Amino acid sequence: MANRIKSVSDLEVYRKKLLAARDPKRKTVAICTSGCTAYGSMKLNTAFREELRRRGLEQKIDIKLTGCHGYCERGPLVVIHPAGIFYQRVKVEDVPQIIERTLLKDELVESLLFKDADGKPCPHEDDVPFYKHQMRVLLANNSRLDPTSLDDYIALGGYQSLAKALSKHTPEALVKLIKDSGLRGRGGGGFPAGVKWESCRKAPSADGVRYIICNADEGDPGAFMDRAVMEGNPHLVLEGMIIGAFAIGHPGDPRGYIYIRNEYPLAVERVGIALQQAREYGLLGKDILGTGFSFDIKVNKGGGAFVCGESTALMASIEGDVGEPRAKHIHTVEQGLYDKPTNLNNVETWANVPLILERGLEWFTGIGTGDVKDNPWGGSKGTKIFALVGKVNNTGLVEVPMGASLRDIIFKIGGGIIGGKKFKAVQTGGPSGGCLPDSLLDMTVDFDKLSEAGSMMGSGGMIVMDESTCMVDVARYFLHFLAEESCGKCVTCREGLVQLCVIVDRICAGQGKAGDLELLEELGNTVADASLCALGQTAPNPLRSTIRYFREEYERHIRDKRCPAKVCKALITFSINDKCTGCTICAKKCPQSCISGEKKKLHTIDQSKCIKCGVCNDVCNFDAVSVE
Amino acid sequence: MSHEDTPKGAKITFQVDGRACEGFHHESLLGALRRLGFEVPSLCFHEAVSTYGACRLCLVEVQKGRKSRITTSCNFPVTAGLQVRLDTPAVQQNRKIVFQLLLAKAPASPEVRALAAEYGVHSTPYKVSEEAKDNKCILCGLCARVCTEVVGANAIAFSGRGSHKDMVAPYDEAAEACIGCGACVEVCPTHCIGLRETPEIRTIEKWHRDLPLQKCEKCGRPFAPTFQLMTLGKRVGMKLSDFKVCNDCR
Structure with a gap:
């Protein structure tokens, strides 16, 4: 195959060749085509291409369709590289202006810039409060690379960690490195990844087969961290898995699976493309980078059962059985998929692995809480991505160091509660996480603190609730x-x-x-x-x-048969108070037609027919509907 | 020698309520407890098939090292040095609730009521739904495990999940693969499957299966469903014509 990279040193040669052929000053328009497609970002792509073609610029300016940039609230997002100019809520009509002013004249289109609380425009991502207080490590390259281009990944230093692992480390040393790093599973349980790797490596396998699984069955309502990583930087996950396979399964016969829920068609597609490319380049499959190490990964599409995110149910599902969990008294690292030693980690865990190799143990253990020197359970290290959603101003993906406070995440990054309402609770950890009240806002977020408070890290869902939530x-x-x-x-x-x-x-x-x-x-x-x-x-x-x-x-x-937040319909009544001007709008809009009254006179609601839909309250301009 | 190196089935000792007992490495704890004469309630366990862990009645407390926890014993593997406690307050409390949940799920089952009563649970605070009123099935899955693992017929399985879970023949129509052997009827802890026979037909009620019976050439009594004889005969290279007489007349 033409592109096959035959050795570790060839990878560096290839990377240098790529870099030499690329002009670092070349202007690139990076458009989020992950979540922002829901805002119509693919139309932006068409508009940019057409406009560039019309102006004869298509050879001079690149368009990059990237993964999620994180600030979903403000989508569609467009970043102009290399200057890193950050445009938000971009519409098709804005495209000629961006080309004319920013790409050709290096001017800013102020109307598309984010403005902070004081009304000051923020030209770059780092100026925006939402980004300023984050520590984007796993998501750092999401706006810089085209997830369908392995060259982009390699140009940014991708697969260097794999090369390092295969050429400079023994499998045992890699296991120790991950163990010493204190990396804990990002999928829910927070089990130390290195301890799992070690057990799986040690578990006997008569034919040498060991399974390496990536759990990408992200099913929590409102959570999309893993999706963003797979759709934005799939090779980062693959690289982590290949390193893991070498550490856990070499010498032997490691085999890989990525279990992706089929409701993530774009993730399935992009991971599929990435796998194909990695094979063509000799980074996956037989004799990886000419080192003699072989490993390949299959995609298994999940059918949509939430429970299949549980490791044993996931393995049953891969085997073709009903996705039911089994008791884990015999651990899956000993007897997992097809009864073979199996190491399962989630997307974000795998994505951390290349970074730990690239930047080193001290860098990783320098981020986060506690001390993992002698005890991998002793702290929470590295960053964590949260899907910040609910009644918060800045919904989106947030990556922070372990140990950030809930207050910083919700107020500094999240911009506080929508409409200036009062914060009531935040649920962390997905549907089976706990709801934490305002008295815990200053709690630092790590695995152990969340558990102590009756919640959990889970995979990183964070749902913010305001005072109107029951x-x-x-x-x-x-x-x-x-x-x-x-x-x-x-x-x-x-x-x-x-x-x-x-x-x-x-x-x-x-x-x-x-x-x-x-x-x-x-x-x-x-x-x-x-x-x-x-x-x-x-x-x-x-x-x-x-x-x-x-x-x-x-x-x-x-x-008292009362719902203080006025949510539970059976416990509230709508009535019209004396602020009513008799404008009749509520009577007109009531779907039950149960509001009566003469024009310009106080109206009343027939309680026997009222279905408590709240339409009268929504349409009233005089604050005349009381909810008790 | 660490636990990992101990071969499965090797003789080991463990403790039950402080008493040293003999067991076999990685055997089912419930199986071991029953063999040793301890009484532990259970509805979904049977030595002949794989453990499933559905009924949650065989709870015990186990301790290995410093950590103590509640677990079902059926799917818990016995290892050397394991400390088991049978009737702790935590076990009693959780078992009580499991019984209450079962009483709400299968209120029509005298077997569930009798077993619950043995452990002092006579009623449930939980709602008995309209559909559950006449129900006896506790969804333990023993019938399907026997059918698959012992009989090899694979005629029935669970459908749905969560509260929609049910044990059914495919599409809840007549189970075409059912050979009418009646093993499921025999093994069912709440006797909810139902088997009826006329001189001509055996009916397995829950699987909507009617099977003609083979009559003994000598005594004239029906002795097994024809389909069962054909299916099992095929496995050992025998034809239906080889089964002409019943066991008693052979």
Whole structure:
């Protein structure tokens, strides 16, 4: 094959050749074509290409379709390299202006710049508060490279860590390096990756087969960290896996799988392209970089069951069985996929590996909390990507060092709560994470602190809630999600979650009884303690944490039949107060036609017909609808 | 010698409630406890098939090193030095709730009620749904495991997941692969599958399967479903015509 790189030194030769052929001053338009496609960023691509062609500039200026830049709230995002000019909420109409002014005359289009709280325009990513307070390491290259171009990745130093691993390290030394780095699993449990690697390497395998799996079955509602890494920089994940395969499986017969949920078609496509390219370049497959080490990776598409993110269910699913977890008393590192020693890490964990090799142990252990020198459980090292969503001004992907405070993430980076409302809670760790109140805003975010507080790191979902959120309703939502997604194998999870739903439903419906709270706590404890897998064991977290921090809100529902946040429909009434001017708009818009009154006179709502949809409140211009 | 090096099935000692007991490396803890004469309730365990861990009744507390935790014993492997405690307050509390959940899931099962009563649980605080009122099945999956692992017929399986999970024949229509052997009926802990027979037909109710019966040439009594004889005969190279008489008359 023409592009095959035959040795470790050839990789450097090839990289230098690439760099020599590239003009570092050449202007490039980087358009997010990950999440921003939902805002129509592909139309921007067409518009840029057409306009450049019209002006005869298509040979002079590059267009790069990149992965997610993170600031999703402000999409579609366009960055002009090499100056790094950051344009947000770009529309097709803006394209001629960007070309005319920025690309040709090096001027800024001020209307497209982000403006900070003082109204000061921010020309570069680093000037924008959302980016300024982050530490973007894993996501650093997302706006710089075309995820379908292996040359882009190599030009930015990609696969140098693999070359280093294969030529300068023994597998044992690599395992030790990852162990010493304190890298802990980003998929949920926070298990030290190096300890897992070591156990898997040591586990006996008669035929030498060991499986290396990347868990890319990211299923948490509102979470898209792994998706962004795969869609934006897929080779980073592959490089980590190949290094891992060498460390864990060499000499022997390591074999790889990436389990990607099929609801991520773009990730499936881009990882597929990356695999193909890596094979063509001799970075994957037989005799990688001429070192004699062989390893290949298959993509396995997940069918959409949340539970298949659990490692043993995932392995059952790859084997073609129903995605049900099994008890892990015999660890998967000893008997995993097809009963072979299997090392599973998630996307973000694998993506950290090349960075640790590239920048060294001291760099990595210098970021984060605790001390992992003698104990890989002793702290949380490196950065973590969070999907910051909910009632926060700046939704998007946020990468911060472990140990950043919730307050910094939500207020400094996230820009605070939408509409200046009051912060109420943040749920970390996905649907089975806990809800933390404002008294914990200054808590530093790491694996152990989150667990102590009754939540978890999970894979990095972060849902911000404001004062208009009912915490009982939140618990109800997640319990229903998990009851629906339970595989149904064990009684405590299947029946327990359904019964928790029944009780919380009745509390929200105004039929809560004395003793319900205690019943919830008792059952929640058993679901957590006696369920078979982590899905069931963590499923009561939203419930238990909301009871722990918002008990009063439950009691108001049960005792007073009131929903303080005015969310639970059965517990609120809409009425029209004396601010009413009789404008009749509410009566016109009411879908039940249950508001009556003469023009210019006080209107009334027929409570027997009211469905509490809130339309009257939404349309009233006089603040005349009271919700109690 | 570390645990990893111990061959499966090697004789080892472990402790139950402080008493030294003999077991075999990596055997099922529940199996070992029962052999040793300890009483541990369970509904989804059977020595003849793989463990599944569905009913959550065989809870015990185990301790290895300093860490103590609750676990089901059926799928917990016995290792040397393991310390097991059977009836701790945590075990009792969790078991009580599991029984309460089962009583709400399968209120029509006398077997579940009787076993729960043995452990002092006589009622459930949880809601019995309209669909559950006449239900006896606890979804332990023993029927399917026996059908697959022992009989080799693969006639039935779980469908759906979570609260929609059910044990059914494919599409909940007549199970074409069912040979009518009745092993599932026999193994079901709550007797919820149902087997009826006329002199001509055996019906397995839950799998909607009607199978004609072979009659003994000598005594005239029906002795097995024809399809069962054909299927099992094929495995050992025998034809239906080889099965003319019943066991008693042979």
